[in-house]
Amino acid sequence: MEGKWSGTMCLTEPVCGTDLGLLKTKAEKQSDGTYKITGQKIFITSGDQDLTENIIHLVIARATDSPAGTKGISLFLVPKFKVNEDGTVGQRNGISTGSIESKMGIKGSATCVLNFDQATGFMIGKKDKGLNAMFTMMNLERIVVGIQGLGISEIAYQNSLAYAKERKQGKTNNTKSTNGADFIIEHADIRRSLLNMKSIIEGERALCFWLSQQTEVSLNHPDEKIRQEASDFVSLMTPVVKSLFTDLGMEITNDAMQIHGGYGYTKDQGIEQLFRDNRITPIYEGTNSVQAADLVFRKLSNKNGSIINKFLDLIKSETDIDNEKIKPFTKDFAHYLSILTKFSEWINEKTKSDKDDVSAAANDYLKTLGFVSVAYAWIKVLDISFKNYDENKNFYDDKINTAKFYFDKVLPRAEQHYKSAISGSSNIMNFKFN
Amino acid sequence: MPTYSAPVEDMMFLFEKLRDNKNYNELEKYKEVSSELVKDILEEAAKINQNLILPLAKIGDENPAVLENGVVRTPPGYKEAYQKYIEDGWTSLSCDPKYGGQGMPKTVSAFFDEMLSSASLSFKLYSELSIGAYNCINHHASDEIKNRYLPR
Numbered sequence: 005m006e007g008k009w010s011g012t013m014c015l016t017e018p019v020c021g022t023d024l025g026l027l028k029t030k031a032e033k034q035s036d037g038t039y040k041i042t043g044q045k046i047f048i049t050s051g052d053q054d055l056t057e058n059i060i061h062l063v064i065a066r067a068t069d070s071p072a073g074t075k076g077i078s079l080f081l082v083p084k085f086k087v088n089e090d091g092t093v094g095q096r097n098g099i100s101t102g103s104i105e106s107k108m109g110i111k112g113s114a115t116c117v118l119n120f121d122q123a124t125g126f127m128i129g130k131k132d133k134g135l136n137a138m139f140t141m142m143n144l145e146r147i148v149v150g151i152q153g154l155g156i157s158e159i160a161y162q163n164s165l166a167y168a169k170e171r172k173q174g175k176t177n178n179t180k181s182t183n184g185a186d187f188i189i190e191h192a193d194i195r196r197s198l199l200n201m202k203s204i205i206e207g208e209r210a211l212c213f214w215l216s217q218q219t220e221v222s223l224n225h226p227d228e229k230i231r232q233e234a235s236d237f238v239s240l241m242t243p244v245v246k247s248l249f250t251d252l253g254m255e256i257t258n259d260a261m262q263i264h265g266g267y268g269y270t271k272d273q274g275i276e277q278l279f280r281d282n283r284i285t286p287i288y289e290g291t292n293s294v295q296a297a298d299l300v301f302r303k304l305s306n307k308n309g310s311i312i313n314k315f316l317d318l319i320k321s322e323t324d325i326d327n328e329k330i331k332p333f334t335k336d337f338a339h340y341l342s343i344l345t346k347f348s349e350w351i352n353e354k355t356k357s358d359k360d361d362v363s364a365a366a367n368d369y370l371k372t373l374g375f376v377s378v379a380y381a382w383i384k385v386l387d388i389s390f391k392n393y394d395e396n397k398n399f400y401d402d403k404i405n406t407a408k409f410y411f412d413k414v415l416p417r418a419e420q421h422y423k424s425a426i427s428g429s430s431n432i433m434n435f436k437f438n
Numbered sequence: 439m440p441t442y443s444a445p446v447e448d449m450m451f452l453f454e455k456l457r458d459n460k461n462y463n464e465l466e467k468y469k470e471v472s473s474e475l476v477k478d479i480l481e482e483a484a485k486i487n488q489n490l491i492l493p494l495a496k497i498g499d500e501n502p503a504v505l506e507n508g509v510v511r512t513p514p515g516y517k518e519a520y521q522k523y524i525e526d527g528w529t530s531l532s533c534d535p536k537y538g539g540q541g542m543p544k545t546v547s548a549f550f551d552e553m554l555s556s557a558s559l560s561f562k563l564y565s566e567l568s569i570g571a572y573n574c575i576n577h578h579a580s581d582e583i584k585n586r587y588l589p590r
Contacts, residue, residue: 006538007524009590010564011571050564052510053503055520060587062571081575081583091586104505112498112513112560116505129578141574148551148566155555163440206448209552213452216544217462224465234461274440277499281559322458388455399451 010056013141014045014063014082014118022294024135025073029065031080031125041065041082041125044102044117049288051116052084052101058093059084061118062141063125064134071132079134080125098123109280142289143242147215149289150245153253154208156282160260161201163275167264168194188263196413197263201256203410206403208249210381215241236311237318240303241377243295248374250285251292257282296366299373300351312348316341319380329390330383336411337379340418344376347422364432365425372425375418382407439496442556444484449549450477468543476546479531483550486526487557490519495558516561529565533572537588 020026029043041063045051052059061082070076086094102117129137168189175181176190188194218241221234257279261268268275286292304312323337351369354361386407389400454473457463498513505511512520523529532547533539554562575587 006590007520007529007565007568009568009587011568013567013570049567052505053512053564054510055512055517055564058590060571060575062574079574079578081579081587087586101505101508101510104503104510106502109499110560110563111502112494112516112558113563114503114505114510114512116510126583128575128583137574137578141570144573145567145570147548148569151548151551152555152559152562155552155557156559158445158552159440159442159556162442166441209445209448210452210456212548212552213456213545214459216548217459219544220465220468221459221461224467225461226464230461274496277495278440281495281499384456384458392455399447 008056009058009060010050010053011060011062012048012050013138013145014048014051014061015138016047017044018046022291024064024077027064027066027077029063029120031065031067031078031127033067033069039065039067039080039125039127040122041080041098041120042122044119046117047105047288048116048118050114051118053114057085058087061099062128062138063120064138065125067131074135076132077134078131079128079137081128082120082123082125086124107284109277109283143239144219146242146246146289146295147212147219147238149285150247150249151212153250153282153285154205154212156278156285157201157205157208157249157253157256160257160275160278161198161205163273164201164260164263165189165198167267167273168198194263197259199406199409200414201259203406203414204252204256204378206385206406207378207382207410208252210385211241211378212245212249214381214384215245233314236307237315239306240299240311240315243290243299243303244370244374244377246289247286247292247295247370248378250282253282253285254279292370293367296370297363299370300362300366301355304348304351305355309348309352316345316348319377323380323383325383325387327387327390330386333383333386333407333411336415337376337383340376340379340415343419343422344372347372347425350426358429360429360433364429368421368425371421372418375415375421379411379415379418382410439493442488442492444480444487444553444556446477446480446484449480453545453549465543467541471543471546476542479542479546480549482526483528483553486523486528487553490522491554491557491561494519494561498558498560512564513560516564519561520564523565529568532569533588534576537576537584 017028031039031041033039063080063082064077065080066076067078083097084099086097088094098121100119102119105115171188172185173188174185176186179186218234218237222231222238225231261275261279264273264275267273323334325334351362385403389403393400453476494515497515501513503510503512530539531542531550532544535541
């Protein structure tokens with residue numbers, strides 16, 4: 005916690021990525037209750053570094069007497085250096101770094117191949133329940149990966165805005181300049197692109213704030229029932245935040261490069277690096293495909309589908325606001341909420357009859373739920389903006405106008421995804437890739 | 439190199455105004471977390487991210503981490519920045535005060551996560567999983583392991 009030691013998460017092996025049941029690393033129990041861990045782990049972020057005096061690896065492995073598949077996986081704490089009785093750093097443990105990956109982005113981060121050779125480990129949690137313990141770590145981590153996409157989007161937007169204000173190219177329809185060109189921020193298409201970024205980023209930040217509150221409630225509220233309900237909302241939104249924010253991070257860094265033109269494509273401005281650095285975020289911590297499958301097959305069916313219904317009830321009641329100024333927004337919102345409701349029922353029906361339809365619709369469903377959830381966060385922001393308008397007119401005008409763009413130009417994507425999804429899966433599954 | 443100015447105003451707007459979650463408002467442990475305190479934290483966070491960490495993004499991109507004689511060497515400047523980063527206590531923002539953390543709610547640590555992601559994702563990743571490991575050990579490990587590993 006002081007940061008003198010650091011932690012890693014060691015799951016992936018050469019033939020075991022998304023499907024953890026294929027895991028090979030083994031753990032042999034010793035007479036003193038510790039285990040000897042042997043095997044190879046790959047793609048380990050910060051697997052080794054020279055920043056901290058010790059590294060605590062959390063490793064999943066199969067005890068020698070455990071069954072095959074995901075039911076035989078346990079979690080172990082394996083330190084790079086063994087820890088003495090008095091807490092000081094002792095002898096080197098049996099872990100070596102085989103190599104460092106050469107990557108497209110996040111090059112400053114050491115992504116390592118780690119070889120465990122009879123390394124001493126301590127079991128954490130219950131035997132064969134390692135994945136449960138690991139998921140505590142992964143669930144919170146997935147939200148943070150969504151936040152990474154948000155953070156990279158923000159810096160991409162800031163630099164695009166600054167560049168658009170200083171770069172002159174071409175004349176606008178209503179140009180007043182008599183000699184030379186207009187600033188590109190005068191051009192409608194550049195303005196559209198900038199507002200697309202801004203309205204997504206600020207909406208995501210507000211949604212994330214709401215989710216952080218829910219996370220705290222799920223961990224710390226004295227009432228068990230309230231804790232559980234918050235925990236359900238967090239579990240529902242985790243794949244949404246992870247995937248939507250990182251996918252939109254790709255869109256936003258891509259658009260930032262476009263606004264910068266040739267200067268964005270070359271290395272000078274550092275814009276292409278944002279695109280490359282963000283590119284890992286839809287991949288690691290469970291690919292966005294896996295997130296979408298997790299959403300439709302697990303989160304929607306857990307507790308007989310009651311979680312999504314509770315969420316729909318919550319956002320319906322919270323967006324029913326008695327204020328004339330917010331009416332145009334809430335009316336619009338109600339339309340998209342009804343689409344989300346229909347879509348959720350469609351998934352629920354199809355899960356019983358045609359799983360391929362659900363698999364083919366998973367990504368679309370995640371997006372519809374995501375765009376409507378961001379709109380829900382915007383409604384909260386709008387409510388505050390109208391109520392406190394006179395306190396800070398400039399700030400709240402900015403919010404209201406940004407929300408207007410989101411509702412007019414971004415939120416309709418929720419409907420497109422629904423239309424795409426209900427076309428079913430025969431268009432995909434019957435195709436012959438010759 | 440891209441410039442960055444942390445969106446503290448927008449974050450403070452959320453923290454101060456988006457307070458309609460009754461269940462959250464009932465949490466005892468965060469009643470003392472005032473707007474002034476959070477504003478101070480975010481302004482300090484803005485400084486370290488804008489000044490110290492932002493330049494590490496380009497440095498890391500041009501001088502990737504390398505493996506030499508079995509030892510990993512991080513890019514130039516990462517070690518010094520990491521020292522300052524842990525001295526200032528940024529790794530333990532949302533951890534339990536019982537093990538030396540600062541006990542901030544996740545609403546605040548999420549703002550910090552965002553700033554750090556804007557400044558340098560590569561640098562961020564050196565401490566990110568420590569928080570994950572902290573949570574995992576805190577929830578599932580024995581007290582003996584907790585007391586031995588968590589304070590570090």
